[in-house]
Amino acid sequence: MAIPLVDLQAQHRNISDDVNAVVADIMQRAQFILGPEEELFEEEFAAYCGAKHCIGVASGTEALHLALRAVGVGLGDEVITVANTFVATGYAIAYTGATPVFVDVDPTDYNIDVNLLEAAITPRTKAIAPVHLYGQPARMAEITELAAKHGLRVIQDACQAHGATYRDERLGALGDAACYSFYPSKNLGAYGDGGAIVTNDDELDQQLRLLRNYGQRAKNDYVRLGYNSRLDTLQAAILLVKLRRLDEGNERRREIARLYGELLADGPVQLPVERDDARHVYHLYIVQHAERDRLAQHLNEQGVGNGIHYPTPLPHIPLFHGTRQVPDGVPVAAGLCERILSLPMYPELTDDQVRQVAEAVASFATVPAVS
Helix, strand or coil: CCEECCCHHHHHHHHHHHHHHHHHHHHHHCCCCHHHHHHHHHHHHHHHCCEEEEEEEEEEHHHHHHHHHHHHCCCEEEEEEEEEHHHHHHHHHCCCCEEEEEEECCCCCCCCCCCHHHCCCCCCEEEEEECCCHHHCCHHHHHHHHHHHHHEEEEEEEECCHHHHHEEEEHHHCCCCCEEECCCCCCCCCCCCCCCEECCCHHHHHHHHHEEECCCCEEEEEECCCCCCCCCCHHHHHHHHHHHHHHHHHHHHHHHHHHHHHCCHHHHHHHHCCCCCCCCCCCCCEEECCCCCHHHHHHHHCCEEEEEEECCCCHHCCCCCCCCCCCCHHHHHHHHCCCEEEEECCCCCHHHHHHHHHHHHHHHHHCCCCC
């Protein structure tokens, strides 16, 4: 049988009774915006993340955008981020009027190379936006230490790292804020778009609640420019159902990663590395191969879904041509973008399916290249 890269139908089958019940209840009450489920989800997700506050918003992109605005990032500023990430990280910076500065990645964990950060700082730098790519936290100790030294804010892109920990701490306790996406395929995914910001900063919490809801302090009391960026009550209710299963799902992802590691230890691909100071939650399982495109074609022929996250470093896409890169050309990220491949990874994968994927990958070693 074909194995998809992600199987949201299998996930829904496991929780459909609980989801259908909460959706039916909300439909009966018809309280679709900022209802009690939204407030309850904020309380529970804040506690889960080790933070005082959670502010539900419309998407992960909006979480990043509003968090940057809330700490004062604006026109003329620079925000340092990583070269290898989803485009939304760069877009969120651009939405504020600021300019992203792209730093190359560490080849071992695919996250921002902290040894290059200081070279990226200029008098215009306002914030650092590290990305916890694929589910493994960036090296936050070095990042926050450097930020404190230069008076910079730290806005984490944790959109792929729900439940991940760094030095045994949840990400909500680190930096000024952590931003999450609830896109359906995430470790904690809604049934549509959704996002949240978690923070321990009381002032940030207040500003973010204004920003997400038209700048209103109370109905029709507008105190600053704001946006329509709220988390729907329906999505919050679904997320509550799924939040209570998140740790179980993350542990299953880690089991799958361990099984992949055992089965592919002598295989043709380079496997991901989990650092000692981090607990990886494997939103994505990334391997490397010098003939990535040919491997992807082979897996497709074997009925194994796969993907590329991400095919182009952000400073190399047209919108960001001319932005500063450290170092110029971001060579590590550029090289990885030609080698990385995502294998199927979701909690509903069975051990037999993992073995089937691994067998398909291993068999590529015997496939001759076409001249």
